[in-house]
């Protein structure tokens with residue numbers, strides 16, 4: 001599903017060059033649930049952004065679902081993000097002054113399928129346990145609820161991969177567990193590939209694979225559970 | 229597909245930032261209102277002039293006594309007694325001249341039974357009807373026999389009829405003008421206001437001879453009105469008037485004219501051209517404020533794009549293509565400018581209507597100027613919204629998402 005070979009990402013700041021990713025090689029198969037861990041600044045987010053086609057590597061290759069993506073245009077990448085990928089961020093990243101329902105509908109605007117948009121958005125919100133909050137604005141929802149809206153939005157176009165960068169980073173432990181239950185269910189029931197960055201070992205427990213980053217490199221990669 | 233929700237979102241954005249949107253639109257509102265008002269005033273003035281020209285009669289030349297061309301010193305016109313009825317008679321024979329009518333003017337106190345009225349009294353000949361294109365609505369015009377026989381007959385303008393007779397039929401009745409009894413033989417068709425705003429129907433016409441000797445005791449006339457044979461012969465007609473009158477008045481070669489000739493049709497045409505130029509100028513000045521309004525929109529759109537960098541990042545992350553973002557901000561700019569344009573049109577129409585209370589003419593808002601303003605404000609939105617929208621669409625998704 002996700003296949004990175006010798007991924008390098010460099011940032012040039014002034015006259016120094018910073019290697020955020022320093023030769024990352026990894027394969028994450030369809031239906032896996034992988035946790036990405038590592039100290040702050042080790043390149044986890046940088047990796048996730050490239051995996052999510054939001055950013056391009058300086059060198060190396062990245063193949064998503066069998067297709068190399070380095071050569072694709074901006075619009076083609078946007079299309080991949082829209083149809084194949086779902087994002088969940090630490091900061092929720094919902095649109096301000098917009099209802100939960102409209103936030104969930106957003107990805108559908110961008111692929112031209114406007115049939116029963118609203119029903120689908122309702123269903124997605126229900127599946128993350130937010131039935132009855134459809135008309136609430138982002139600012140009227142708690143952090144956990146906002147993150148559920150973000151998950152519903154990530155799900156709406158039936159992606160094959162969900163990329164979550166510290167989705168529980170801003171939540172208390174009880175809410176975190178609820179959110180993780182949703183991910184686990186999505187992975188188990190729909191077979192969606194999930195890659196999740198976290199600092200917390202108990203959150204990583206939910207995954208069945210753990211990838212450790214350090215200084216832009218993968219230092220360990222272990223399967224923790226046998227896949228069911 | 230995606231235009232309708234975009235428009236909805238754009239309107240919501242406007243409502244959230246009411247103050248800012250209002251101020252931004254103000255430039256467009258003022259611009260459009262000014263354009264609409266200026267074009268309406270110009271149009272109204274032009275229509276009014278055109279109507280006045282039509283009501284005056286075509287191919288008109290006015291001859292008045294006294295010179296207007298002697299070194300600028302002697303400017304007093306109409307006070308000398310150099311024009312006489314026979315001058316007009318002689319002019320009638322010229323080839324480029326269709327008809328010429330001498331005119332004497334005065335004021336008269338008119339009495340019918342217990343009613344009286346002060347009005348302008350004019351003595352002239354039968355040619356006047358043809359020259360001014362001013363037929364009677366009842367009865368007849370004065371004719372040669374009236375002038376030759378110095379008969380005491382008169383024609384009444386509509387206003388005089390209304391004042392003296394009300395609903396009664398004035399034909400055949402006898403009225404007194406400055407104590408002299410006159411028989412009413414005709415009523416003039418309603419003519420309306422003159423270019424100077426006078427009521428042209430507040431007048432009485434009598435035979436020239438009767439007015440000169442019985443009413444005003446004059447031997448010269450106040451003016452001679454001449455109608456040229458055709459539009460193309462007007463310059464020729466003016467020349468013939470000058471040559472003939474100089475001859476008749478025995479003015480030596482090199483001497484100054486003792487009369488002045490004005491080509492009224494030409495003057496009115498010139499006035500019309502001036503009005504047109506004025507309209508264009510005013511419209512141009514007004515559209516400058518539209519341009520300024522456009523710059524205001526561009527400014528606020530740039531601010532908005534920066535403020536909403538994160539939103540742009542989110543939209544890109546969920547799959548918005550460059551053209552989607554471009555369209556969104558373009559639509560917002562156009563919604564701003566078109567909303568301003570529509571408000572401006574409404575204000576402009578209101579203003580034009582209000583102005584008619586202070587002017588002789590009615591400013592007329594044309595459909596053309598409304599459509600023009602609408603199209604122009606939309607164009608301003610597209611033009612000035614394009615750069616900010618382009619900037620938004622060209623953002624890098626990851627930097628946009630990280631923007632604080």
Ligand SMILES: Nc1ncnc2c1ncn2[C@@H]1O[C@H](COP(=O)(O)OP(=O)(O)OP(=O)(O)O)[C@@H](O)[C@H]1O
Pocket residue numbers: 011012013018019020038039040041042043044045046047
């Ligand atoms: N846009 C950027 N410009 C310059 N340097 C960057 C940029 N983004 C990331 N970096 C640098 O790249 C390195 C890796 O950053 P990254 O965000 O991937 O770390 P991380 O593992 O996600 O850390 P954290 O756990 O704190 O989120 C860091 O040293 C960071 O300073």
Ligand SMILES: [Mg+2]
Pocket residue numbers: 044045046165
């Ligand atoms: Mg990070």
